Amino acid sequence: MLVGTTIYALINTAILALMAIGFNLTFGISGVANFAYGAFYVFAAYGIWGMLNLLHIPYLLAVLIAVLANLILGALIYRFVLLRVRGQALSEVIATFGIGLAILELFSYFGWVGFEYTLPVFMDRSFIIAGTYVDFQRLAILGFSAVLIACLWWFTHHTSIGLAFRGIAQDERTALTFGIDSDRIAMLSVSFGAGIAALAALFIIPLGSIAPGEGYDVLIKALAVCIIGGLGSTGGVIAASFIVGFAERFTDTYIGSHWTMIVSLAAILLVLTIKPSGLFGKQKELEERI
Amino acid sequence: MKKRKERIDRGIKARSSDIFALLSWREMLYLAAPRLLPVIVCLLLPLLLGPYWQKVLLSVAVVALLAISWDILAQTGMVSLGQALFFGVGAYCSGAMNHYWGLSPVLTIPIASLLGGLICTLILLPVLRLRGIYFSMVTLIIPLILVRIVEATKIFGGTEGLSGMTPLPSTWFELYLSMAVLLAVLFGFRRMMDSDYGLVLKGINDNDRSVINAGINIYWFKAQSLFIAGAIGAFCGAFMTHVYMFVGMPVFALDYSILPIAAAVVGGPGTLAGATLGAFILVPMSEALRGFGGLRIVLYGVFLVVFIVALPEGIFHYIQRKYHQIERWVEVDK
Amino acid sequence: MTDAPILSVSELSKNFGGVRALNQVSFDLQPGELLGVIGPNGSGKTTLVNLITRFVKPTSGEVFFKGKKISHLPPYKIVRLGIARTFQMVKPFYQLPAYKNMIIPLYSPRMRQLAGGHYGDRDAMALDLLEEVGFERDAHVAYKTAGALPQGYLKRLELAKALALQPDLFILDELFSGLSLAEVASIVPIIEKIRMAGKTIIMIEHRLKELFRIADRVIVMNYGEKIADGPAEAVMEDEAVKSAYLGTEAG
Numbered sequence: 001m002l003v004g005t006t007i008y009a010l011i012n013t014a015i016l017a018l019m020a021i022g023f024n025l026t027f028g029i030s031g032v033a034n035f036a037y038g039a040f041y042v043f044a045a046y047g048i049w050g051m052l053n054l055l056h057i058p059y060l061l062a063v064l065i066a067v068l069a070n071l072i073l074g075a076l077i078y079r080f081v082l083l084r085v086r087g088q089a090l091s092e093v094i095a096t097f098g099i100g101l102a103i104l105e106l107f108s109y110f111g112w113v114g115f116e117y118t119l120p121v122f123m124d125r126s127f128i129i130a131g132t133y134v135d136f137q138r139l140a141i142l143g144f145s146a147v148l149i150a151c152l153w154w155f156t157h158h159t160s161i162g163l164a165f166r167g168i169a170q171d172e173r174t175a176l177t178f179g180i181d182s183d184r185i186a187m188l189s190v191s192f193g194a195g196i197a198a199l200a201a202l203f204i205i206p207l208g209s210i211a212p213g214e215g216y217d218v219l220i221k222a223l224a225v226c227i228i229g230g231l232g233s234t235g236g237v238i239a240a241s242f243i244v245g246f247a248e249r250f251t252d253t254y255i256g257s258h259w260t261m262i263v264s265l266a267a268i269l270l271v272l273t274i275k276p277s278g279l280f281g282k283q284k285e286l287e288e289r290i
Numbered sequence: 291m292k293k294r295k296e297r298i299d300r301g302i303k304a305r306s307s308d309i310f311a312l313l314s315w316r317e318m319l320y321l322a323a324p325r326l327l328p329v330i331v332c333l334l335l336p337l338l339l340g341p342y343w344q345k346v347l348l349s350v351a352v353v354a355l356l357a358i359s360w361d362i363l364a365q366t367g368m369v370s371l372g373q374a375l376f377f378g379v380g381a382y383c384s385g386a387m388n389h390y391w392g393l394s395p396v397l398t399i400p401i402a403s404l405l406g407g408l409i410c411t412l413i414l415l416p417v418l419r420l421r422g423i424y425f426s427m428v429t430l431i432i433p434l435i436l437v438r439i440v441e442a443t444k445i446f447g448g449t450e451g452l453s454g455m456t457p458l459p460s461t462w463f464e465l466y467l468s469m470a471v472l473l474a475v476l477f478g479f480r481r482m483m484d485s486d487y488g489l490v491l492k493g494i495n496d497n498d499r500s501v502i503n504a505g506i507n508i509y510w511f512k513a514q515s516l517f518i519a520g521a522i523g524a525f526c527g528a529f530m531t532h533v534y535m536f537v538g539m540p541v542f543a544l545d546y547s548i549l550p551i552a553a554a555v556v557g558g559p560g561t562l563a564g565a566t567l568g569a570f571i572l573v574p575m576s577e578a579l580r581g582f583g584g585l586r587i588v589l590y591g592v593f594l595v596v597f598i599v600a601l602p603e604g605i606f607h608y609i610q611r612k613y614h615q616i617e618r619w620v621e622v623d624k
Numbered sequence: 625m626t627d628a629p630i631l632s633v634s635e636l637s638k639n640f641g642g643v644r645a646l647n648q649v650s651f652d653l654q655p656g657e658l659l660g661v662i663g664p665n666g667s668g669k670t671t672l673v674n675l676i677t678r679f680v681k682p683t684s685g686e687v688f689f690k691g692k693k694i695s696h697l698p699p700y701k702i703v704r705l706g707i708a709r710t711f712q713m714v715k716p717f718y719q720l721p722a723y724k725n726m727i728i729p730l731y732s733p734r735m736r737q738l739a740g741g742h743y744g745d746r747d748a749m750a751l752d753l754l755e756e757v758g759f760e761r762d763a764h765v766a767y768k769t770a771g772a773l774p775q776g777y778l779k780r781l782e783l784a785k786a787l788a789l790q791p792d793l794f795i796l797d798e799l800f801s802g803l804s805l806a807e808v809a810s811i812v813p814i815i816e817k818i819r820m821a822g823k824t825i826i827m828i829e830h831r832l833k834e835l836f837r838i839a840d841r842v843i844v845m846n847y848g849e850k851i852a853d854g855p856a857e858a859v860m861e862d863e864a865v866k867s868a869y870l871g872t873e874a875g
Binding site for chain 3 (some may be wrong): 486487489490492493496497499500501503504505506507508518
Binding site (some may be wrong): 226 | 442551593
């Protein structure tokens with residue numbers, strides 16, 4: 001029981017991290033809180049589903065197209081909407097929220113809800129690990145999360161675009177003087193965030209089904225993890241995913257599934273009260289430097 | 291030939307901004323008209339409309355109040371994405387008091403407004419210490435989580451909700467109560483935001499370190515603004531509980547968060563009057579578009595984006611400018 | 625000087641990440657003194673101000689004001705005790721008339737403490753204060769929107785905001801920067817007037833010539849440390865100061 005719960009908690013952690021990392025990447029680099037993140041996730045999921053079931057495009061090609069489409073969508077939204085309200089936090093929030101709302105509600109208008117709206121699992125097999133059944137998909141999520149985080153780390157520390165990312169994340173004006181085009185980088189950050197949302201959908205959706213409500217769900221979870229971990233901090237996302245992931249799974253097993261949401265809320269309120277900027281947040285430091 | 295737009299204050303605007311306004315009826319009317327118009331509209335509309343549109347008018351009032359509450363927060367530098375939190379907390383407060391203790395609406399509505407404001411302030415108090423978008427994030431997720439909690443723990447009737455609330459005496463009472471509160475809130479808080487106190491609140495949004503540097507505790511002021519906004523929102527919830535005679539999970543629905551923001555943004559943030567105007571435009575329009583079902587919310591989303599990007603000042607500022615200024619194209623000389 | 629110091633800074637330090645922005649700085653300030661703080665860019669002058677007014681939390685060290693420890697108080701309480709500062713980057717409310725910019729400091733609880741609850745019309749007080757710092761009343765400069773004012777007036781507005789709080793200690797952070805000689809010359813008398821009233825002043829400055837004319841004492845900062853302290857002439861003869869300013873590092 002304990003081992004099984006731990007394994008599932010670990011998987012839950014990976015799922016949460018996968019959901020939050022894209023949102024966090026965008027915010028950490030360009031300071032844009034992308035409230036359309038959940039919509040990107042659902043958009044990619046429906047995109048792949050449509051290509052597989054309506055157009056009968058091969059799986060890998062469909063995935064490739066969907067990820068590309070998300071990357072482009074993110075870039076377009078930055079270029080045509082966010083760029084015009086850049087730096088005005090209020091407007092950025094409302095604009096991305098409005099976009100997300102429009103996309104999600106459009107899908108719910110189409111009414112594509114049900115068990116048939118799902119993506120195929122990678123491999124229909126399960127394994128027994130320490131006496132617990134775990135299917136391949138969940139293991140894939142676990143592996144992919146780890147690989148993705150490692151890749152992102154490598155990317156931001158060892159490639160020139162990645163270093164530019166970190167540059168504008170730390171000080172936009174200084175970065176500008178070094179010839180880094182902050183608008184281009186910010187556009188890439190929104191675009192990459194959207195791309196990661198597509199990948200997250202590809203891995204996570206096969207566990208359930210696609211529904212517009214999933215979009216709100218992913219957004220809530222991503223926000224919760226980011227608030228607890230501290231906005232813009234990758235270490236924070238990992239730590240918060242562990243905390244929320246384990247807390248949820250253990251309350252579910254030992255107390256009751258009703259309580260998982262309360263645990264999340266309590267965790268958020270507790271962290272906000274004790275350390276408002278989140279466990280690893282840099283926000284406080286910024287506030288101090290006024 | 292290059293041209294530029296020139297804007298000049300109307301003669302009557304310049305004349306009316308001084309004591310001389312009292313010299314002629316025309317100038318007094320010029321000053322009074324923008325203030326009288328909403329009062330007359332609010333008092334006459336209930337008489338002119340049929341029963342169906344009277345119900346719509348009620349939701350116009352509620353959305354307008356929520357939009358005003360959003361606008362007060364936004365002017366203090368807090369962008370709420372969860373007006374449903376205020377609405378829902380107020381609704382459950384009055385619903386519970388009426389259902390469990392049998393208190394009459396005369397008591398539950400005012401108590402729930404204050405209590406709801408207080409609860410919302412306490413819930414959001416920790417976030418006030420942070421700048422930026424934390425407030426938006428937390429207000430967005432808290433109502434959504436509260437729904438799940440009500441569903442899971444079955445408190446306050448769970449998914450069924452509480453029904454059989456005491457109704458308000460009559461439709462006329464409902465209509466005129468909502469209109470009176472709307473007018474009082476609109477004019478009262480517009481005045482407040484123009485006073486020195488309001489200037490401090492706006493100062494927090496503009497440049498908080500300069501306000502701190504005046505020895506002012508900005509968290510205390512933010513909390514006050516939050517309480518005001520929370521109480522207005524909670525009033526809406528408490529009021530609607532008695533109108534519908536029911537309170538349940540839908541009070542935390544996203545609609546109550548989105549419509550007010552859309553109204554405030556379309557009408558023009560920063561004036562309160564814009565928020566009201568936005569509600570008077572959007573809510574009837576959404577009724578007219580009832581046939582489109584879910585597409586209405588898509589439309590709000592699109593509205594939000596279009597207005598915030600292309601017309602960030604909103605409709606009200608535009609009208610205000612036309613009223614006070616004449617515009618003409620003049621040639622730019624070399 | 626036998627008076628108790630009005631401000632006493634002891635071993636104040638601040639780290640930003642791994643960088644030590646301020647290292648063990650201590651000094652005392654007598655009432656009525658005008659202290660100049662100079663040093664190259666990035667030497668920790670503004671950090672020192674931010675630490676005294678606690679806009680930034682010190683890593684270690686203490687600050688006493690009138691014998692009372694203030695380094696644990698939030699910034700707004702420090703202001704209420706009677707320390708007012710100006711900011712290097714002026715950021716007024718651009719869309720408001722200049723005199724409306726004064727409303728926020730005039731709304732301060734400190735005003736209420738000093739005046740005992742009732743203190744008259746804020747608009748009128750704002751206009752008076754602005755006239756004091758050189759907003760010509762006849763030309764109605766105070767009624768212009770802050771966005772339309774030149775830098776010189778914005779700096780004076782900043783000074784007027786500090787004056788409005790009637791503090792005992794003024795901390796003026798690069799008040800002269802970005803101003804023409806004539807504009808500086810017109811502000812100096814205002815500072816001297818404040819000083820005549822017996823107030824204590826700390827001035828962070830780059831404009832050494834103007835500063836030395838009015839300062840009683842000068843502290844020189846470099847790399848977050850205090851490298852010299854004393855009357856202006858003596859300080860400028862100091863070898864460490866010369867090398868800091870001329871950039872000739874020993875060794």
